[in-house]
Amino acid sequence: xxxxxxxxxxxxxxxxxxxxxxxSLDIAEGELVSLLGASGCGKTTTLRLIAGFLTPTAGTITxxxxxxxxxxxxxxxxxxxxxxxxxxxHLSVADNVGFGLKQRGIAGEARAKRVNAMLERVGLAHLxxxxxxxxxGGQKQRVALARALVIEPPLLMFDEPLSNLDAKLRVDMxxxxxQLQRANGTTSVYVTHDQEEAFSISDxxxxxxxxxxxxxxxxxxxxxxxxxAFVARFVGFENLIQMKVIAREGGNVTAEAAGGxxxxxxxxxxxxxxxxFILASRADGLAVTDDPNADGIPATLGLRTYLGRAYQYxxxxxxxHLLANGPLTRPFAPGTAARLVPVPEQCTILAPEDQNR
Amino acid sequence: xxxxxxxxxxxxxxxxxxxxxxxxxIVVGAALSDTSYLTFPPQGLSLRWFENIFEIAAxxxxxxxxLQIAFISTGIxxxxxxxxxxxxxxxxxxxxxxLSTLFVLPVLVPELVLGFSLLKSVAVQFTIPIYISLVxxxxxxxxxxxxxxxxxxxxxxxxxxxxxxxxxGSPPLKTFFTILLPNVRSGVIAAFILAFITSINDxxxxxxxxxxxxxxxxxxxxxxxxxxxxxxxxxxxxxLMVLTVAVMAIVERTLGLxxxxx
Ligand SMILES: Nc1ncnc2c1ncn2[C@@H]1O[C@H](COP(=O)(O)OP(=O)(O)O)[C@@H](O)[C@H]1O
Ligand SMILES: [Mg+2]
Numbered sequence: 001x002x003x004x005x006x007x008x009x010x011x012x013x014x015x016x017x018x019x020x021x022x023x024s025l026d027i028a029e030g031e032l033v034s035l036l037g038a039s040g041c042g043k044t045t046t047l048r049l050i051a052g053f054l055t056p057t058a059g060t061i062t063x064x065x066x067x068x069x070x071x072x073x074x075x076x077x078x079x080x081x082x083x084x085x086x087x088x089x090h091l092s093v094a095d096n097v098g099f100g101l102k103q104r105g106i107a108g109e110a111r112a113k114r115v116n117a118m119l120e121r122v123g124l125a126h127l128x129x130x131x132x133x134x135x136x137g138g139q140k141q142r143v144a145l146a147r148a149l150v151i152e153p154p155l156l157m158f159d160e161p162l163s164n165l166d167a168k169l170r171v172d173m174x175x176x177x178x179q180l181q182r183a184n185g186t187t188s189v190y191v192t193h194d195q196e197e198a199f200s201i202s203d204x205x206x207x208x209x210x211x212x213x214x215x216x217x218x219x220x221x222x223x224x225x226x227x228x229a230f231v232a233r234f235v236g237f238e239n240l241i242q243m244k245v246i247a248r249e250g251g252n253v254t255a256e257a258a259g260g261x262x263x264x265x266x267x268x269x270x271x272x273x274x275x276x277f278i279l280a281s282r283a284d285g286l287a288v289t290d291d292p293n294a295d296g297i298p299a300t301l302g303l304r305t306y307l308g309r310a311y312q313y314x315x316x317x318x319x320x321h322l323l324a325n326g327p328l329t330r331p332f333a334p335g336t337a338a339r340l341v342p343v344p345e346q347c348t349i350l351a352p353e354d355q356n357r
Numbered sequence: 358x359x360x361x362x363x364x365x366x367x368x369x370x371x372x373x374x375x376x377x378x379x380x381x382x383i384v385v386g387a388a389l390s391d392t393s394y395l396t397f398p399p400q401g402l403s404l405r406w407f408e409n410i411f412e413i414a415a416x417x418x419x420x421x422x423x424l425q426i427a428f429i430s431t432g433i434x435x436x437x438x439x440x441x442x443x444x445x446x447x448x449x450x451x452x453x454x455x456l457s458t459l460f461v462l463p464v465l466v467p468e469l470v471l472g473f474s475l476l477k478s479v480a481v482q483f484t485i486p487i488y489i490s491l492v493x494x495x496x497x498x499x500x501x502x503x504x505x506x507x508x509x510x511x512x513x514x515x516x517x518x519x520x521x522x523x524x525x526g527s528p529p530l531k532t533f534f535t536i537l538l539p540n541v542r543s544g545v546i547a548a549f550i551l552a553f554i555t556s557i558n559d560x561x562x563x564x565x566x567x568x569x570x571x572x573x574x575x576x577x578x579x580x581x582x583x584x585x586x587x588x589x590x591x592x593x594x595x596x597l598m599v600l601t602v603a604v605m606a607i608v609e610r611t612l613g614l615x616x617x618x619x
Contacts (some may be wrong), residue, residue, distance in 0.1 A: 051524055074523045074532075086521040090539045103526035151525065 003064030003154040010059035030185040034198035037208035079148030083160040087132035094128040100151035118150040259318020269344040278350040285346035288326030296339035388591035406592040423574040427556040430495035438503030446511040499552035510544025
């Protein structure tokens, strides 16, 4: 039932505007992959291409080895869940859910049985005769989900399905969606602009920017090892320090940042270090110390905030404004001259930005 | 819950009501009068002026012609207007200037001008049969109403509903009939009724398009009043009202319940 989805070098245009550029995606059977990115980056466009509402200008789409690229949308057999639910306003809940079965020539008893079973699963059996207009947002989304699931499609797609719901319901529904998806083992594409939502329910996440996939990886890898500066910023790396290697000596590298700041980095810990690179980290990747001889970035500490597990400091350095964490045992006063020492496990080395544009 | 209403407002409402219903009462009353001239209040009660309608061949003919023209032109206007309104709303089609003018024109420009220009340009130049030119004229007359009313009911329609149907396996054309039309049903009914009434009551276009042998009911009423002052015109007017209401009821019943449902 469930099938592998492959997008191979897809380019798409609206009129003469290019919206997707050379986009490739390989989703394994039963896998849930999220497309994550800011509004306008091309997530919906990608779904519309897969659904068949838009034809790519280049590239191919295959599902279960079958080429879909030129197949009309109504023959693709893909379950779609829309952001605004898109329920049929003139049909009852049961008829909404039964619509896809009706198109497949499943009638009478057989259809009613499957519709009822599906409504049971999403907990809406008691509302079967209601019209969509008389449902709450969460109920509507369940109907939309049931309608897409009941046809047992080889591929499910969700376009920001929870963005019209309130925060509490969003969390409940995403767990429900993930459980239903797991139970059926249906290959799924899930679109969202909410990082927490994407990371919490996905096997892998594709971070998109201006019609391209910047990185496709597991949530863990994205969170800890972003592959480029864009993704690093996206997942909350506050400190991106541009550096240039000025000396290599055995396993050790001496690099210089703006303002003449020098750091020595060990290649054992960071792997191969290119001549120009970005040292990227979150606040906990730079440790604050008042030891003037520590091998770190000289800084003047600014505002201190309490995070529970550490103190966080706004720091002014010759290399620019940075965020760093200090120990709970020693709060420093604003204005203290300190050093910010990179914590290798919490830092990552990225290619300079102009190279991944 | 009771709310106090300003007495002046009540007076105004009553006044409006009198102005709306008054003419109807007078026409119906005059139609039922037993006299051989138009008068109100009626003197004596009789249905003989209703019988008289059907004794005059010209009335018999024009009632049929008017009904035919109204149905045909309304039908054509719906066939053109629904897809046009759909395309304009669905794809945000920017119509070329002349075409969008066409959809607005008859509402803005005094109808007389349209009728006259139609007569000149179309009927005379191409020697089109009167009946056909009547249909064309009436279609153009009612098309703007159809496009506007359907557009209005499509304006709030969420077209992703169509895509949902297609993704569930319903081909696009079938989706148009099973999903879109049922959701603009009240718009279609309103457009039908508005177009039908506009057509069957039209004088200004018809007066230019009618010719020897073929006329419409309102034109025949005009012609009749030029020669006779008997209550026949009043009874014809009542008949026209009854016909219109009957058509509205039938449309409401059929379009409302069966034609577009599921
Ligand atoms: N129908 C359309 N016509 C022209 N441009 C469009 C259309 N739909 C979307 N776009 C443009 O394509 C880009 C990607 O849109 P979309 O895929 O909807 O983004 P997302 O879903 O990630 O917010 C945006 O810049 C948007 O303005
Ligand atoms: Mg979108």
